[in-house]
Amino acid sequence: IKYISVSESAFIPNRNRNVWSLLAGLSGPPGAGKSTFIEALGKYLTAEGHKVAVLAVDPSSSTTGGSLMGDKTRMPELSRDRNAYIRPSPSGGHLGGVTRSTNEAIVLCEAAGFDIILVETIGVGQSEYNVAHMVDMFVLLIPPAGGDELQGIKKGIVELADVVVVNKADGALLPDARRIQSEYTSALKFVRRRSKIWRTKVTRVSSLKKEGIVELWKDMMQFRDVTMEEGELEVKRRKQYQIWMWSHIEHHLLYVFKHHPKVNPSIKEMEQKVSEGIITPGLAADYMISKFLE
Ligand code: GDP
Incomplete structure (x- = not known):
């Protein structure tokens, strides 16, 4: 589908509660491998019969007058996939504009039958916090490097993650990935939990080798099922609508x-x-x- 700007006066209905598309946020520092990861996860999901939309949120694109990274080249395979839709960040003039048009795009994607919607935040800063509160599930992707623990990733962001994914768990980086995974697992024990029923999972994947993707997806589904069953997801969605408003x-x-x-x-x-x-x-x-x- 094409991005359609809904006029200011148009009434946009609430996201359809019967559809239950999964709305997931994805963040991670530059170079963590977000595009490689989205490509791997996205291709896996479309092969499983899902329709996947990827909406980039990059407030910096508004100052540079357009999306910095050509998204077609960032995710070449997925952008050719008929069951995937990739929208580069709109240049909304300011974060508010970007947030608004992203919200509208979510509503449209959901109506168009995309059952998995990924909102990817590019560039660090406020947008990550905003997006984390606007989605059903927040995924943080981190690289296995950095030495002293959380290397520039704000602690606040880690606290918001429902799933932490350590990427690049392959080849020479595998031992580092394991170490980072256990560091995060222990660090998260001391973090205030957002959910009463869900403990943040830390998993390892190799987006390049497409390893660990199936297991990660199972974790994501488990999160959705558990929070849905216990009613947390419904509560979260109701809050989301208010936050968007x-x-x-x-x-x-x-x-x-x-x-x-x-x-x-x-x-x-x-x-x-x-x-x-x-x-x-x-x-x-x-x-x-x-x-x-x-
Ligand atoms: P982004 O800036 O977060 O979108 O990161 P990219 O997806 O562009 O990846 C940054 C670099 O990390 C690229 O050179 C990728 O090839 C590399 N990379 C991404 N995923 C993996 C992985 O699973 N394993 C390895 N070894 N390298 C990866």
């Missing part, structure tokens, strides 16, 4: 605020003064809000 409102209002004729001219000056310590952030915010409400 507030995210739209927040970003829309921020946009309106920044473009308000009385606020807009003072933004640069206020930013400058705040960064130079001339006025406090709170005072600057109060000033701009008062301009907005004038």
